[in-house]
Amino acid sequence: MATTQECRGALDKLSDNLANADGDVRGAAALDRSLSCHITDLDITFTGRLEGSRIQVVDTLAGPPPDKAQIRLTMTGDDLVAMVDGKLNFAKAWASGRVRLEAGLRDLLRLRTLL
Template sequence: MATMEECRSALRRLSDNLAAAGGGVRDAAALDRSLSCHITDLDITFTGRLTDGRIEGPPREKAGIRLTMTGDDLVALVDGDLNFAKAWASGRVRLEAGFRDLLKLRSLL
């Protein structure tokens, strides 16, 4: 089971990856939205604001993009060992967002 620090580190790496991305991934990550990532096995929620492809600071409002998964799945996703689309389709990862955000994020899948 991934620890809280491993999850925090994975989210930092995800932020770095999004900020360094180019093309369609960069366009999809260029949203300005609050987000949360609930880690079910640790019963902890990380929150931040996705701005210009980087996850920073606390959000100003309730998360517009919400992810739910285990810590191990978060680490595996960021490390590239777990395919997001397959994990989402199988229910291992839950993504809640508005319809427009889902359309924008689909290129990340």
């Protein structure tokens, strides 16, 4: 099972990947939205913002997210680490229910480029 530190490191790596991406991927991530990532097996939530094609984690909280962020991710720590390391395909994990992504319709349409 991935640790809190490994999950935080994976989010930092994902942020770097988005910031260094080109074309459609960078454009899709160029939102200014509140963000939460609930890690179910650790029962923690990282909260922050997706801003300027970067994920900025502001806090780590125990339990599910206390507020409804504009973009919400839910998954296990192992799945987060595997996705960021390229060992788990996000689209397949999302389609199978291993990963949940919730957002407004416009954001979902824009974020689909990342899939």
